[in-house]
Amino acid sequence: MPHYKVAIVGAGPAGYFTAQALQSLQSDDLTFSIDLIERLPTMWGLVRSGVAPDHPKIKSVSKVFEKVAAEANFRLFGNVELGRDIHLADLTARYDAVVLCTGSSLGKKLGIPGEDLPGSLSAAEFVPWYNGHPDFTNIPVNLNGTTAVVIGAGNVAMDCARMLALNPSELDSTDTADHALKALHASSIRKVFIAGRRGVEHAAFTAPELRELPKLEHTDVRIDASEVSAAHERAVAEYGEVLEKHLASNLEAWRLIAEHPISGHDREMEFRFLSTPLEIKGNGKVEEVIFGINEIQGGKVVATGKTYSIPCSLVISAIGYESAEIPGVIFERGRIANDEGRVVESNIYTVGWAKRGPSGVIGTNKSDASDVVKLIVEDLKSPKVAGDITDLIPTDHLLIDQAGWSAINSSEVAKGEPLGKPRVKEVEWAKLLEIGSNT
Ligand SMILES: Cc1cc2nc3c(=O)[nH]c(=O)nc-3n(C[C@H](O)[C@H](O)[C@H](O)COP(=O)(O)OP(=O)(O)OC[C@H]3O[C@@H](n4cnc5c(N)ncnc54)[C@H](O)[C@@H]3O)c2cc1C
Numbered sequence: 001m002p003h004y005k006v007a008i009v010g011a012g013p014a015g016y017f018t019a020q021a022l023q024s025l026q027s028d029d030l031t032f033s034i035d036l037i038e039r040l041p042t043m044w045g046l047v048r049s050g051v052a053p054d055h056p057k058i059k060s061v062s063k064v065f066e067k068v069a070a071e072a073n074f075r076l077f078g079n080v081e082l083g084r085d086i087h088l089a090d091l092t093a094r095y096d097a098v099v100l101c102t103g104s105s106l107g108k109k110l111g112i113p114g115e116d117l118p119g120s121l122s123a124a125e126f127v128p129w130y131n132g133h134p135d136f137t138n139i140p141v142n143l144n145g146t147t148a149v150v151i152g153a154g155n156v157a158m159d160c161a162r163m164l165a166l167n168p169s170e171l172d173s174t175d176t177a178d179h180a181l182k183a184l185h186a187s188s189i190r191k192v193f194i195a196g197r198r199g200v201e202h203a204a205f206t207a208p209e210l211r212e213l214p215k216l217e218h219t220d221v222r223i224d225a226s227e228v229s230a231a232h233e234r235a236v237a238e239y240g241e242v243l244e245k246h247l248a249s250n251l252e253a254w255r256l257i258a259e260h261p262i263s264g265h266d267r268e269m270e271f272r273f274l275s276t277p278l279e280i281k282g283n284g285k286v287e288e289v290i291f292g293i294n295e296i297q298g299g300k301v302v303a304t305g306k307t308y309s310i311p312c313s314l315v316i317s318a319i320g321y322e323s324a325e326i327p328g329v330i331f332e333r334g335r336i337a338n339d340e341g342r343v344v345e346s347n348i349y350t351v352g353w354a355k356r357g358p359s360g361v362i363g364t365n366k367s368d369a370s371d372v373v374k375l376i377v378e379d380l381k382s383p384k385v386a387g388d389i390t391d392l393i394p395t396d397h398l399l400i401d402q403a404g405w406s407a408i409n410s411s412e413v414a415k416g417e418p419l420g421k422p423r424v425k426e427v428e429w430a431k432l433l434e435i436g437s438n439t
Helices: 013-024 056-069 088-094 123-130 155-165 178-186 207-215 225-239 245-259 364-379 402-419 429-437
Strands: 003-009 031-038 074-078 097-100 120-122 147-151 191-195 219-222 267-272 275-281 288-297 300-311 314-317 348-350
Touching (some): 003 088, 056 074, 147 300, 225 245, 402 429
Parallel strands (some): 003 031, 003 097
């Protein structure tokens, strides 16, 4: 009976769904040992460090991940970074297949002057800061001014804007990292602009996120009603009266936001469309963003040459992600070069955001994993016999195994319980390693 060894790198949704797909294919004729390797002492990838704290239901997918981890053929190697602690060639020599599920962790740059001024951050920094990613605990987030500008028109931009514009008391019962919650309570930001380059009809926000906005208890949301009706007219002119479901649903959600009465809360979110950021200005720190005004001509976004400015002290760009490079792997257009998940002519594969780029919800990675696992099984040859990751890690390396991660997980949940929170996140590397390696 052939038995194969598979190393999966990256313990986010793509990694766990790949393990699950392998487990589901096991039979009397085919078995796998699965080693999941993760650079952090904490697991679940962006389910832990990306998904917004005020959307706790989405994180319940972690139960599926822990079920996968409880299977006898699964081992976890946390605090092991591919490219730093171990190298790709060492894995490919020891495993029948190596699946890279390392995600996309770097924020795309705006490429405009002033982008590097203090007070200008990427969502790839701000989001892990409020979500307790140990690499981002101490980054400076300037919440001293009254106005923030979020650049981008997708759900990540929306998460960033909501986190800044909510009354922080609404986050008290969530797993927002303690340092961020404290900073948000002390924040003087009261107005958050969200700016998109194209029209309302082109925005990538999804309807459930839009439909939440009129329900916010302590925040008024502004969008110019004439902008929504103009977007509707343009969409009808382009696609006809019967609009595709996603677009129709989004435009209806925008109409409800525009018609929702303004309550006079001191916290506001305001959408600005057809606005291209041209420059972030300030004397040693962010003071304003200059936007170019666009219009739509023949379905295309065209600059009018007119500009306007939003004075602000914080800018967050949320215009997409790209993968951090790993030595020995070829990257193109911000993701691992691959053909449907196969990476060059070898036993290397990729799944998830590292493969596709930063698109798709958590569930998208499940079907992706299942497709790539089919290719892996198709390509399997005679099983490799000698060695595995345990040959590669020095004995004094602090390894976070499944028991170690369970210790971190239960300690966080236990700390959260008396406070009515799902967990209190541990955010310091040293403390995480101490809890996770003492099992
Ligand atoms: C801010 C934000 C909010 C989101 N909200 C939602 C939502 O509400 N609902 C939804 O369905 N989807 C949401 N998504 C999308 C969802 O999170 C992604 O589809 C999913 O996480 C991608 O999975 P992945 O495993 O490819 O990447 P990731 O989740 O990023 O996992 C990659 C893992 O690889 C590890 N890794 C990286 N490099 C190495 C290395 N060299 N060695 C070892 N390990 C490494 C990382 O530490 C990480 O744990 C959100 C995404 C973002 C950015």
